[in-house]
């Protein structure tokens with residue numbers, strides 16, 4: 232049985248450029264993968280049952296994005312197969328790291344191969360976006376500039392970076408931030424995005440989160456003593472870019488011991504990239 236690594240993401244830059252007809256916000260964002268992974272083992276079954284052997288606290292198995300992704304693929308392909316799934320979660324949930332979306336993308340890519348569905352990348356993205364706005368990026372599987380709600384993707388070159396990643400002890404409700412009256416919603420669109428012309432990088436959701444969540448603000452100010460931290464997605468995780476892994480480790484060692492912290496780096500491609508033979 233194969234083990235698949237399901238990576239986390241950071242939004243290195245995130246701008247809100249307007250609203251879409253369906254009320255969702257139109258975003259432009261640099262997404263990168265980082266080397267913090269959940270592990271997923273999958274064994275195909277010859278009946279249609281989908282069994283998650285390792286439910287996560289607080290997530291009923293039928294709501295788990297691994298199960299929902301497998302069911303979505305069954306529905307779209309008409310496959311008569313099923314799957315047994317084991318999920319070892321290491322990516323904190325609800326922190327803007329996209330773990331659930333990554334798990335969904337991993338299951339779609341793996342079962343597309345194991346069930347021989349032969350969907351190409353664009354077809355899997357169409358199936359995936361209905362499970363969550365970040366799923367298309369994880370199927371795309373490489374550093375990307377995203378538009379729309381995150382489903383229009385193009386590759387973008389970015390430098391190798393190391394990050395101190397911090398999970399403040401606070402849960403930020405994404406819908407509340409998108410509905411916030413003070414959220415900026417009119418950043419100009421960038422027709423030709425590059426790493427250089429997007430400087431200085433920013434996250435349009437950050438100011439309202441810092442304003443409303445004191446623990447995120449406190450973590451931000453402490454990290455700011457060592458560099459220029461930013462928030463990923465709608466938070467609450469913060470990352471501090473560092474030029475070397477040594478510097479990241481040294482800064483991490485000076486942070487309060489009761490904080491949840493990691494030293495991570497960006498990776499150019501997902502470990503799942505090779506599963507898409509039919510790009």
Ligand SMILES: C[C@@](CO)(OP(=O)(O)O)[C@H](O)COP(=O)(O)OP(=O)(O)OC[C@H]1O[C@@H](n2ccc(N)nc2=O)[C@H](O)[C@@H]1O
Pocket residue numbers: 242254255256257258326327328329363364365379380381405406409463464465466
């Ligand atoms: C902000 C981002 C950036 O990567 O990441 P996360 O913080 O979730 O990791 C995503 O766009 C998060 O998209 P997604 O994960 O699908 O958001 P959900 O929690 O499902 O959205 C909750 C609610 O936020 C609003 N919403 C969401 C996305 C969007 N582009 N515009 C919106 O207005 C909608 O009202 C939606 O019902």
Ligand SMILES: Nc1ncnc2c1ncn2[C@@H]1O[C@H](COP(=O)(O)OP(=O)(O)O)[C@@H](O)[C@H]1O
Pocket residue numbers: 289290294295296297318323324325326327328329330331332333334464466
């Ligand atoms: N396999 C899964 N892993 C993580 N979260 C999941 C999963 N399945 C369902 N969820 C739900 O999705 C929510 C968002 O999770 P996640 O993608 O990790 O965070 P975020 O959207 O902040 O990046 C979780 O709070 C949880 O309720």
